[in-house]
Amino acid sequence: MTDSNQPEMTEAGQLMRRIRSFVRREGRLTKGQERALTQLWPVMGVEFSGDMLDLAALFGREAPVVLEIGFGMGASLVEMAQAAPEKNFIGIEVHRPGVGACLSAAEEAGVTNLRLFCHDAVEVLEQMLPEQSIDTLQLFFPDPWHKSRHHKRRIVQPAFVQMLRPRLKIDGLFHMATDWQNYAEHMLEVMQAAPGFANTSDFGDYVPRPDSRPLTKFERRGHRLGHGVWDLVFKRTN
Template sequence: MTDSTSDQQSPEQEAPYLRKIRSFVKREGRLTKGQQKAIDECWPKMGLEHQQGLLDFSQIFGRSAPVVLEIGFGMGKSLVAMAAAEPDKDFIGIEVHRPGVGACLTEAQAAGLTNLRVFEHDAVEVLADCIADNSLSRMQLFFPDPWHKKRHHKRRIVQADFAQKLRQKLQVGGVFHMATDWQNYAEYMLEVMSAAPGYKNLSVDNDYVPRPEHRPLTKFEQRGHRLGHGVWDLMFEKIN
């Protein structure tokens, strides 16, 4: 997931979390010519707009298949790799960083993918307005901004209310998969999700799971392993 920062807001504006706090500031950045070309060429087929409202996945993808949604796909390499490796599933990515959207579409176009669609919009609003309840087989949140200072923990996207909003969108048996390279955030997510009603931790030890095969090992992660840095995966299944 791309690094993100939160808007500066008053305490009154910060509640409730889901409708007020954003876990990012939208940064346009500079598009390369290739990224702009990919957006121009691919958006009519692969782009999704918040104003479309509630999505009909079978209409969007032209078939009925399990749908995986990823929040904050960064530059999109991992998301494209997953969509290519699991052609029996359909994928939706949400990202607010426009160069990341362009890079993802560039990769998707080169791979010839037909099972990937993307939003360039706030994930909280997309979830609330565009994703039907009980419709997703997997939710993915990889390497979100850890907001490592304690006074900023309220800005972390994984919160009790957020967990329940996600649970509404998952099918029974669907999985919320998180990953982070910050141990403190891993512990925080584990605490939040362990207390969240309606979920079951898929770890045999009720903590973390080994990186599943469907999550690609990124170059950033490979470098971290060489330097002795840890990465923690958490997977929680919706049970009701």
């Protein structure tokens, strides 16, 4: 999971193009990450092409698909894929060291039900994922853009939600998590107003952390410091 490498959105819900210099700020690849990108990317990596994917062909089977936007270093994504071998997992991340780390962790865990993109998530969703192809879409700890003047850059905006909605199957789930209460409230406001979605919370707001979402080291540290974490799970209804 990552706070800094997920797409930024304008107030109108359009993708903000990244300046190319972000590549130079991402940090150097370790030898292990570089090896993983060289040796394992051909097996688990998916190049962005703009062509619609055949997910059954990509994984060599028909199975429920879980997609995560911004998996950071990939530890929890690999843990989820290992715990649910009956599902197919897709991760999208622009941070190459994170992709390399995720590939290494997947190899070490013996995970084979995982495929990765190193590209902007909005473009992957719009151009490569067919309608009603995703069972669960995960967005964990996106950049909160905590300053008020930057709130418009938050990825969870009405236009983004309506862009991803067709990619979810009917009854498919959009699962979000954040450790910023203001962003949780923003997510809730956007999703409550979003056509075609229903809140799965019994109380109309947040849900307890599902067992399927592993606790990260970052989150455990936050719990020790008394920081809150808010999970939201909305179901596509039409």
